[in-house]
Amino acid sequence: MPHLLLKNLPRYECLLEAAKEFPDLDPSACEAFLNLLRAGDEGARVVEAELARHNITQGRLAVMMILLNRCGGDVPTLGPAELADAAGVSRATMTGLIDTLERDGLVTRDPATVDRRMMIVCLTEKGRTLLQEILPNHFKRMAWLMSPLSESERHTLVGLLDKIQQQAVLYTASSLPTAAPAAIATA
């Protein structure tokens, strides 16, 4: 589950040292990037550790929360494709997630009548109950994890992260052609 990287991040002096051998290495960029991955990893680990006690993963929880949000509303026509899109995973992955959720009795999967290609996924009562049982602690855990940061620090953090994320999206948007290296070169 971890995104993996070095457990003990290299110290800044080591990065400076390595930069001598690799002129392209930008020490502060490297440091920021490694810390980003590490913090994300550790944070995810904390949250997942709790969910694991209920035999739930981030992916499964995401699916259930999406269902809770929308299936509770007016439109109960929610199929794997839309779920996959909302969760940001492939349709094949969503099939697997729904498989296990269905096996555990947390969701149902029924063929739709209007469009015979479609399946309709819906939370069961058991799934809804489990969510009510898990979510409060889940939210508490997130709040606790962020508790060292003041309100204004959180705002700053979100702003910085957003810049990175924008840049990343900019890459994936232009990565289809071989234009990516060019974009790098010009940067």
Add this chain to the structure above:
Amino acid sequence: MPHLLLKNLPRYECLLEAAKEFPDLDPSACEAFLNLLRAGDEGARVVEAELARHNITQGRLAVMMILLNRCGGDVPTLGPAELADAAGVSRATMTGLIDTLERDGLVTRDPATVDRRMMIVCLTEKGRTLLQEILPNHFKRMAWLMSPLSESERHTLVGLLDKIQQQAVLYTASSLPTAAPAAIATA
């Protein structure tokens, strides 16, 4: 590979809305956490996209870089256990990583003579060459990804991320007993 979460993060108003139903939900904490995971995910995706062209993953690269650092030096006695520890993965995972690296001819795995339990993993010439070919672009990519941030912003970011990471470690350290929920409650 993504750590997975919702593709489109909920807007802040939605979090406020949800907080009415779940009093434990701290909107700013939640927002910060989701942005952290997302930025980490997207960043990792960018870096991995390039590595994938050379049939390399973050895990494989980490192993090779550790080997480059230490095997190039004086002590060539580097086994899976130490590698696993340095990379922050389980020994079983490291076995798998070395398997594929060895299959691709990037590392060798030979039994040690002094300690007959040990295997010695070493970069091959091919592995070394591949690293020299990959790393410059890899570093450029990281630098490009962080280019929207000024030097001082990067410093700020590292500081904030470190606070979160400290907190996370604090959790995993005390999670062996059931003390974790208590720690949450008191927070």
Add this chain to the structure above:
DNA sequence: TCTTTGTGGTTAGCCCCCTAACCATCCCCG
């Protein structure tokens, strides 16, 4: 109408990560 194209869902095959269990070997200590 009939064909073509697009879309929804699943399957197959691969990779990576984990835990638990298993041998082999080393090392310490009685």
Add this chain to the structure above:
DNA sequence: CGGGGATGGTTAGGGGGCTAACCACAAAGA
């Protein structure tokens, strides 16, 4: 010297992610 641990490496089994390929069906165009 001999019998525990401790340590190194692998295997087995389970998730979860991806792409590519497939079939069923819907929708749009000739």
